[in-house]
Amino acid sequence: MKKNHKHCPVCNSLNKKESNFDAVIKKSLENLEHKLDGVGRSKPRVRLYVGQLEKEKSDLVLRLKRVKLSINKIREMDHELVQYADLNIQRARVAGKVSLYIESVDWNKDTSN
Numbered sequence: 001m002k003k004n005h006k007h008c009p010v011c012n013s014l015n016k017k018e019s020n021f022d023a024v025i026k027k028s029l030e031n032l033e034h035k036l037d038g039v040g041r042s043k044p045r046v047r048l049y050v051g052q053l054e055k056e057k058s059d060l061v062l063r064l065k066r067v068k069l070s071i072n073k074i075r076e077m078d079h080e081l082v083q084y085a086d087l088n089i090q091r092a093r094v095a096g097k098v099s100l101y102i103e104s105v106d107w108n109k110d111t112s113n
Contacts, residue, residue: 010021
């Protein structure tokens with residue numbers, strides 16, 4: 001097929017001078033091919049990096065599970081300590097009431113008839 005340099009290959013409009021469009025397209029295609037080669041060369045490195053990131057993610061997920069388990073154990077212990085403290089408070093109240101009763105009773109009075 002004979003190239004007609006008087007017509008634009010994109011819009012098919014009439015050009016008065018000869019176009020260098022073919023050279024520009026060829027140069028752009030060569031640049032694109034060069035860039036694609038670079039992408040192809042870096043693809044294994046990107047895959048390796050993604051693999052490392054996925055391993056790091058799984059390690060962090062495992063670590064997060066361990067931390068959550070530790071937190072839950074600490075919360076259980078804290079709950080037990082709160083219950084123990086409440087029990088001690090109740091014991092102290094009872095001991096205080098008993099002590100008050102013992103101190104308020106006059107043991108010298110004979111209440112037997």
